[in-house]
Amino acid sequence: MTRPWLSVIGLGPEGEAGLTAGALAALGEVAHVVCAERHAGLLPEALLAGKTIHHWPAWHQAEAVLRPLEGQSVAVLGTGEPFHFGVGTSLVRWFGIGALRVFPASSAFDRACARLGLSQQTTPCLSAYGRSLGAVLLQARPGRTLLVLGDGELGLRLGPALTAMGLGASSLTALSQMDGAGESRLDARARDWDQSVDPITTWAITPEADEDANPDWPALRHEPFGLPDGAFRHDGKLTKREVRAVSLSALLAAPGGGLWDIGAGSGAIGLEWLRARPEGQVFAIEPHGERRGFMDKNARRFGLGHDERDRFTVSGAHAPDAFDAAGFSPDAVFVGGGLSREGLLEGAWQALNSGGVLVANAVTLEGQAVLSTWRERVHGDFTTLSVSRGEAVGRFTGLRPLMPVLQWVGRKP
Structure with a gap:
């Protein structure tokens, strides 16, 4: 030794x-x-x-x-x-x-908990030094204080980001130089924060929803994934809540944190992946410009898009041409669109890390035919997802079916 x-x-x-x-x-x-x-x-x-x-x-x-x-x-x-x-x-x-x-x-967390009366074992202790701010904000929920190591400018970044999440009423506390001669404390609402503090600061973020915040928005919810459809801006091309929850439960069986979201649409799958794995990364492929605009707005609801280090990147190219720009090999791949494009499944499967999971959903007969042929080559499991939602029928309630989805799930050896 x-x-x-x-x-x-x-x-x-x-x-x-x-x-x-x-x-x-x-x-x-x-x-x-x-x-x-x-x-x-x-x-x-x-x-x-x-x-x-x-x-x-x-x-x-x-x-x-x-x-x-x-x-x-x-x-x-x-x-x-x-x-x-x-x-x-x-x-x-x-x-x-x-x-x-x-x-x-x-540690700074020891000292901050002592000053604020927090139980350290139940308080998320995070860092924004050299790390993505989004990875911190993805974990913000009302009723749970976060402690974050950061510089003196962090409050100026947190204010707009939390406000965009519907959490502008959150309390921020800056604890600087704790136990030193220059120790100081500053408190304010996130939406009102307007000054820099000492560069050696531990920040306490106590999320609180704005009065007019939409209760469906991600930061106001506590489920790790399967958020309401109303959490997202979209044009109707959205993996619906029930199907999204089943898809993510399969994807999250993969080791590691890297996801390719092909045919990302509103970004719902990739954003909820990061909500469940904040230190992960997502490469979202969506050639439709308007949907990429929805994706950008949705990312801000999750606390992303305020830091160039956020690990949620979007390509406007078509798959499989976009694959070379990903910058990492995926641990999981979700295919929500584009199944009929030549080489898409083959390229995604080849790029997938060993032990990784690929999930592909099809609602059209053409897409289902592609998946049937694909299963003959690499096996995997088929599931049909049929969902009906309760809707008013006069003074009664009926069940209106959504389009059935054929889902293929495979794990790469």
């Missing part, structure tokens, strides 16, 4: 006062200290005397600084708990756990 040579020391805004005796002893033993400039500024010069200080431009770029020091006595200073959105996991990936001794400090 590798001899430990790298001491990973968590550091809070209070500086030396927050270090344990073990952390102080480890820091005293090393010849090199690797950290961000602000971390070195939190410690007295006497603690760092006689040591060579190496600054990294960002923690995820620290390997280039550390690699030449491998095997020497080195301390890495990180923020709070190094293994909760910190440098710790990267260090293990680069050098192995055997190289590390770890001395954590209280």
Whole structure:
């Protein structure tokens, strides 16, 4: 086993006062200290005397600084708990756990929960540093506070995004430099947030619906998928709620988070996939311009479309020509349209990762014929989905059937 040579020391805004005796002893033993400039500024010069200080431009770029020091006595200073959105996991990936001794400090989430009276084990603790804002907002629901690590500008981005979701009345709390000399707190409604705060801030988001918000909108619902049809803008070409729920239950049996949504229409399948797997990614293919416009509006209802890092991308090309632009191999593929296009199923199946799931729905006889031929080649399972909905018939209620759907589901070996 590798001899430990790298001491990973968590550091809070209070500086030396927050270090344990073990952390102080480890820091005293090393010849090199690797950290961000602000971390070195939190410690007295006497603690760092006689040591060579190496600054990294960002923690995820620290390997280039550390690699030449491998095997020497080195301390890495990180923020709070190094293994909760910190440098710790990267260090293990680069050098192995055997190289590390770890001395954590209280995390920003510990401190925020203590100030707000939150139960940390039931509070989603997330990060917007270097990550998609959409992956955070996909998890916003009324009645559940989120804690989010972010910079001082995050409130200015959260306000418009939450308002577009029907959550403009949400409460935002910015907790900055907790336990440091410059500790501060600022509270406001999301729709009213209009200022920047300290760049070292933990944000509490307590979602609250606007009075005029549509109760069918995604952020006001609690089911993981199978949202009401009214959650989406569409032109009628929508995978209906009941069929969508069955389709997603099959798709979500796939490992991994990457989905291709072919014939995406309103984007309902791809958006609900991300609602269930916020860290996933979707490549949606929809050549119809008006439907892509609906998709953009629907994405904003889910909290997407406000960050270029959001992992929901749309192609206006036809399948299978669009496949090369996906940028990733899918773990799941949904085919909601275009079955008759030559090479579509073959190309999607070839691109699908091993163990992945392909779900194809057909309502036309032509599409069903394609699926029958396809099943002869790769097997898989057929299901017919027939749904009737209750509707008023005078003062009585009748059942009006929707178009039946033939669904094929296959898992790639």
